Amino acid sequence: MSTGIETRRPKEAEMRPQLPIVDDDPATQRFRVHRSAMTSPHIHRAEIERIFTKSWLYVGHESEIPEPGDFVRRPVGGRPVFMVRGAKTGNVNVFHNTCTHRGALVCRQDSGNSKVFQCFYHAWTFDSEGQLKGVPDRDAYAGGVNFDELGLKRVARVESYRGFVFASFDPDIVDLPTYLAGAKDYIDLVVDGCGGSVEMVRGTNQYSFSANWKLLVENSFDGYHAESTHDTYFKYLVSIGTDLRGGVSGREVDLGNGHAVIEYSSPWGRPVAKWEPLFGEEARTEIERLRADLVARHGEKRAHAMTEVNRNLLIYPNLIINDIMAVTVRTLYPSAPDAVDVTAWALAPTDEPAPLRHRRLDSFLTFLGPGGFATPDDLEALESCQQGFASGGVEWNDISRGMGRVPMANDEEQMRVFWRRWQHQMGAAADLAGAQ
């Protein structure tokens, strides 16, 4: 139905040259991202094809499935998959969660242990290595049933680094160590700081909110917002006797392939190994001992990085490892341009002594998680941005902070690293004319 109002917008869009969504202009020290990157269904679909099927994506941690037959299922890149430790090989297998017969899910529990995975629909049965083992009434297939061909379909590529299992739907992707590039060193710092072996703590935070996933990427290592957004958290720290002097200061590091980290000192304590009043006086000697152990093993410089320095690490495109007042691992997946599913875990040293584990989890909950003193306010901020985009009038987000200087932890260079890689992967799919 015509409104009777002549609009010239479509014509303008046709006339407009194809500009990149990411406007990176070193000459003027200005970096901008067009807001359609956060709102366009076209961009969202292109991201699924060009980013989430062409990257290494975190599936889970090997510690979640220590025994043969142990499994966890979860969506990866929007697809249901499951990870199971093979009973014959002891290998970590990641399968598409679909029966090779007519499609039903073969793994229908979130976690557990099983020798076989039976599709309940027609009772086709597979073992933990994916091999098809049973087909009822197989004589009915005149051409026979090829048991080797009809095993569970593996995700194209599966590799792990220090227990972190990644999968890719792209058979031609570079190997995981090459992909991780400089991020490997930071995973090493986290794991070695935990004594060399880590595990996921039982209990998962699974929450969603109404904003574009890339806003949470930015937020996960945004030093600039901490003081303003999380004022109530810092007030809480003061109330328990934490010394805020010294504040938050540090630097940003480009780790290659879209990965980046901010590393910085902070007022809050760290279970490994920086004491604060929250931990109680009785914890002082234990935390000092942890630190001394790391110095003995890794030298003063590396031990300092492990114990006193915080890390907010992005492994492109959507894995966050934040080693702060506790260690959290989180994935972010878009279910729509304005909706993100977050799954978050607590990572801890394997066999951590009980009092240390308790303090770690206590420290986690001060800031992190859907019931923490900070995360809900981040959700509010990101939903607020998404709502602001709908207002129109302003086309670009500015991410120029700290250009032209050695980037600091509260600058935005780490976000620019992400966005440059994003633009590169999206290619022609991320240009202004295409986004209209």
Added chain:
Amino acid sequence: MTAATVAVSRQQIEDFLYAEAELLDSWALDAWLQLFDEDAKYEVPSNDALDGDPAHDLMLIDDNHARLAARVERLNSRRAHREYPHSRTNHQVFNVRVEGSAEDISVTASFTVWRFRAGRSSCYVGRYRYRLRRTDDGFRIAAKRAELDMTDLRNVGDVAIIL
């Protein structure tokens, strides 16, 4: 302690829980905090580990009295952005069961907590587990635990309100 020797009726407990719900729904959080003993706990376990123990499992909330007081102070301020302005909530309590002695009372109840804010509605469903103590002027909360029946928080986003 004459009070402690008097048997506790379910109706008395229900009246207490309804009064607590009213304090929460009217955002009278300072008065609500007064219901808790100094050694009290407020816990919400993760959706996938309802039997979670804060000593070794990741919870959503594990507050001792000091942190609960900090939570109240935070929610009372204008800087708890997720809850400023506050949600409109409706804490509903059902299926109340009472066990134990008058000094140490175990209560389980079903709950539905509706939360409305900025045109959005969300609903928390689950089971409360309380430990209450009888005093001369009513009951005090020694422990409150809210176990969520939802398999995850996808539809509610967070637990920024008090359940």
